[in-house]
Amino acid sequence: MFKALAACFLASILTENYILNRFLGICPFLGVSKKLNTAMGMSSAVTFVMVLATAVTWPIYTYLLLPNKLEYLQTVVFILIIATLVQLVETILKKYIPSLYNSLGIYLPLITTNCAVLGVTMLVIEKGSIDPSFGYINSLVNAFGAGIGFLVAMAIFAGVRQRLEKCNIPKTLQGLPITLIAASLVAVSFLGFQGLIDGLLA
Amino acid sequence: MSNKLTYQITKGIIKENPVLRLVLGTCPTLAITTAASNAIGMGVAATIVLICSNAVISMLRKFIPDKVRIPAYITIIAGFVSIVQMLVKAFAPELNSTLGIYLPLIVVNCIILGRAEMFASKNKVLPSVLDGLGMGIGFTAALLCMSIIRELFGNGTIFSIPILSNFIDPILIFILPPGGFFVFGILVAIANKLSDNKDNSQKNSCAGCPRGKSCSIVSDKEGTCNV
Amino acid sequence: MKKFDSTEILKPTLTLFIICLIVTFLLAFTNVFTKDAILNQELKSQESSQRIVLPGAVSFLESEQDGIKFYTGFDKNNKKIGYVFSNEDKGYGGTINVMTGISVEGQIQGISILSHNETPGLGANITSDKFTEQFKVNAPKNGFSITKGESNKNSEISAITGATISSTAVTNAVNKSIEQFYNLIGKGI
Numbered sequence: 001m002f003k004a005l006a007a008c009f010l011a012s013i014l015t016e017n018y019i020l021n022r023f024l025g026i027c028p029f030l031g032v033s034k035k036l037n038t039a040m041g042m043s044s045a046v047t048f049v050m051v052l053a054t055a056v057t058w059p060i061y062t063y064l065l066l067p068n069k070l071e072y073l074q075t076v077v078f079i080l081i082i083a084t085l086v087q088l089v090e091t092i093l094k095k096y097i098p099s100l101y102n103s104l105g106i107y108l109p110l111i112t113t114n115c116a117v118l119g120v121t122m123l124v125i126e127k128g129s130i131d132p133s134f135g136y137i138n139s140l141v142n143a144f145g146a147g148i149g150f151l152v153a154m155a156i157f158a159g160v161r162q163r164l165e166k167c168n169i170p171k172t173l174q175g176l177p178i179t180l181i182a183a184s185l186v187a188v189s190f191l192g193f194q195g196l197i198d199g200l201l202a
Numbered sequence: 203m204s205n206k207l208t209y210q211i212t213k214g215i216i217k218e219n220p221v222l223r224l225v226l227g228t229c230p231t232l233a234i235t236t237a238a239s240n241a242i243g244m245g246v247a248a249t250i251v252l253i254c255s256n257a258v259i260s261m262l263r264k265f266i267p268d269k270v271r272i273p274a275y276i277t278i279i280a281g282f283v284s285i286v287q288m289l290v291k292a293f294a295p296e297l298n299s300t301l302g303i304y305l306p307l308i309v310v311n312c313i314i315l316g317r318a319e320m321f322a323s324k325n326k327v328l329p330s331v332l333d334g335l336g337m338g339i340g341f342t343a344a345l346l347c348m349s350i351i352r353e354l355f356g357n358g359t360i361f362s363i364p365i366l367s368n369f370i371d372p373i374l375i376f377i378l379p380p381g382g383f384f385v386f387g388i389l390v391a392i393a394n395k396l397s398d399n400k401d402n403s404q405k406n407s408c409a410g411c412p413r414g415k416s417c418s419i420v421s422d423k424e425g426t427c428n429v
Numbered sequence: 430m431k432k433f434d435s436t437e438i439l440k441p442t443l444t445l446f447i448i449c450l451i452v453t454f455l456l457a458f459t460n461v462f463t464k465d466a467i468l469n470q471e472l473k474s475q476e477s478s479q480r481i482v483l484p485g486a487v488s489f490l491e492s493e494q495d496g497i498k499f500y501t502g503f504d505k506n507n508k509k510i511g512y513v514f515s516n517e518d519k520g521y522g523g524t525i526n527v528m529t530g531i532s533v534e535g536q537i538q539g540i541s542i543l544s545h546n547e548t549p550g551l552g553a554n555i556t557s558d559k560f561t562e563q564f565k566v567n568a569p570k571n572g573f574s575i576t577k578g579e580s581n582k583n584s585e586i587s588a589i590t591g592a593t594i595s596s597t598a599v600t601n602a603v604n605k606s607i608e609q610f611y612n613l614i615g616k617g618i
Binding site for chain 3: 236262265266267269270273274277278280281284285288289291292293295356357374377378
C-alpha cells in the first residue's frame with residue numbers, strides 16, 4: 001500500500017511530469033519562470049489548488065455524477081467547481097490571511113483556466129476507471145505529486161532562465177524562441193527518469 | 203464592408219496567428235502535434251468550439267452582466283466542448299483515443315476564452331463568427347505545420363505515408379516531448395523573423411490573453427515582464 | 430456599509446443560473462442522441478480486438494472463474510473455439526495491457542496491445558506485427574522466455590532492440606494469460 005503510494009507520488013513528479021511530459025500548464029511555465037521566487041509562489045499556489053480541486057471533484061464525480069449516469073457533465077461541472085473554488089480561496093485569503101494572500105493570492109486568478117489543474121482532476125478519474133484500486137487517497141497523492149512535479153520543473157527552469165539572461169543570444173532567437181529551446185533541453189533531462197521509479201522501489 | 207469581413211478571417215491566419223504570433227494555446231500545440239492527422243482533428247474540434255462559442259457569446263453580450271462575465275463564458279465554452287466530445291466519441295472513436303484528455307481540455311485553451319473576451323463580447327455576431335473561423339484556421343494551420351515537421355523527422359512519414367523512412371533512420375527526439383519545445387521555438391523564431399515589427403507581437407501577446415490583467419499584477423510586483 | 434441592492438445581486442445570479450440550465454439541457458439532449466452510438470463504438474472496439482486475437486470467433490461470452498475474467502469465443506456454428514484473456518504488466522513508461530487469444534487446443538491465435546505508454550519509436554514498437562507474430566505458436570507450459578538475439582526456439586521471444594523492458598512486460602502479460610489458460614483447462618472447463 002505504502003509502496004504503491006510512494007511509486008505513484010514519484011511517478012507523478014518525474015516520469016509523468018505535467019509540464020515536461022504531458023505539456024499541461026505551459027503558459028505559467030513560460031510566463032512566470034523568470035525569477036525563482038515568482039516561480040515558487042506560482043507553483044505553490046498551483047499545488048494547493050490541484051490538491052483542493054481533486055479533493056472536491058473526486059467525490060462529486062464518484063458519488064454524484066457516476067451513480068446518476070451524468071458523466072457527460074464532467075467537463076462543465078469540473079471547470080465550474082475549479083473556478084468557484086479559486087474565487088473562494090482568494091476571497092478567504094484576502095480577508096483573513098492577508099500575508100499569505102500577498103505571497104500566493106496574486107497567482108490565484110491565473111490558475112482558474114490553467115489546464116494542469118483541470119487536467120489532474122480528469123486524469124485521476126480516468127486512472128480510477130481503468131484501475132478500480134486507484135481510489136481517493138491515490139488520487140490525492142497523485143494530485144500532490146503533480147503539483148510538486150510542477151514546482152520542480154518550474155524551479156529548475158527558473159535557474160536555467162537566470163543563466164540565459166547573461167548570454168549573448170542571436171537577435172531572432174531572443175525572447176520566446178530561446179526560452180522554448182531551453183525548455184526542450186530541460187525536457188531531455190526528464191526523459192532520463194523513465195524507467196527509474198520501478199528500479200528505485202523494486 | 204466586405205473587405206472588412208474578409209480581414210476578420212485572414213488576420214487570424216497570418217497577422218494575428220493565435221499560436222505563432224499571439225502565443226496562445228501552447229499546451230495542445232506541443233502535446234498533440236506528433237502526427238499530422240492529430241493536428242487536423244484537434245484543429246477542427248477547436249475551430250467548431252471557437253465559432254459556436256463566439257457566436258453565442260456575441261449574441262448574449264448585452265445580457266450577460268459584467269460581474270459574472272468569465273464564469274458565464276466558461277460555462278458556454280464547456281458546454282460546446284462537451285457536445286463536441288460526445289460527437290467525437292460517437293462518430294470518430296479513434297480520434298477520441300488519440301486526443302485523449304486534450305479534447306476536454308479545449309475548455310481551458312486560452313485561444314477560445316481569449317477571443318470571447320477580446321472580440322466576441324464587443325462585436326456583432328457575423329464578425330465574431332468570422333473571427334472564430336479565421337482564428338480556428340490559423341490554429342489548425344500552425345498545428346499542421348508543426349506536426350508535419352515533427353512527423354516527417356521523427357517518424358519518417360506524413361499522414362502515415364512513408365516519405366523519409368526509406369532513406370534515413372527517423373530522428374526519434376522530434377516526436378518525444380523535447381522535440382515539441384524545440385520545433386515550436388524554431389517556428390516562433392521564424393515567424394518573428396518574417397514579421398516586420400517584432401515589438402508589436404509582444405504587446406499583442408498580453409492583450410490577447412484573458413489573463414493579461416492578473417498577469418500584469420504579478421509582473422508589476424516582481425518587476426518582470428511575462429513571455 | 431453599502432445598502433443591500435437586490436437587483437445588483439439577483440441579476441447576475443439569475444443570468445448565470447439560466448445559462449447553466451440551458452447548457453445542461455443542451456448536453457442532456459446531445460447525450461440522449463449520442464448515447465447509443467458511443468456504447469456501440471465501445472462494444473465494437475472491444476469486439477474487434479477480441480476478433481483480432483481469436484480469428485474465426487463470431488460471438489463472445491463473458492465469464493469469471495476464481496476472480497479471473499475471461500471471454501469464451503464461439504464460431505458461427507456455435508462451437509467453442511477458444512478463450513480470450515486480458516493481463517497487464519509494468520513496462521518502461523507505465524502499465525501495458527495485453528489481450529491474448531488461445532484456442533481450445535492451446536495454440537496462441539494472436540495477441541493485441543490494448544493500451545501502453547511506451548516511448549514512441551522504441552518501446553512503442555511492441556505493437557508491430559513483427560513482434561506480436563512471434564507469439565503465434567503452441568502456448569508453452571512454462572511460459573515464454575525473452576532473448577536479446579535471434580530466437581531459435583518457439584518458446585523464445587526475440588526482444589525489440591533497445592526496448593528489452595517493454596518486450597519483457599508484454600511477454601510477462603502473455604505468460605500470465607497462458608498460466609490462467611492451463612489452470613482453466615486443468616479444471617476441465
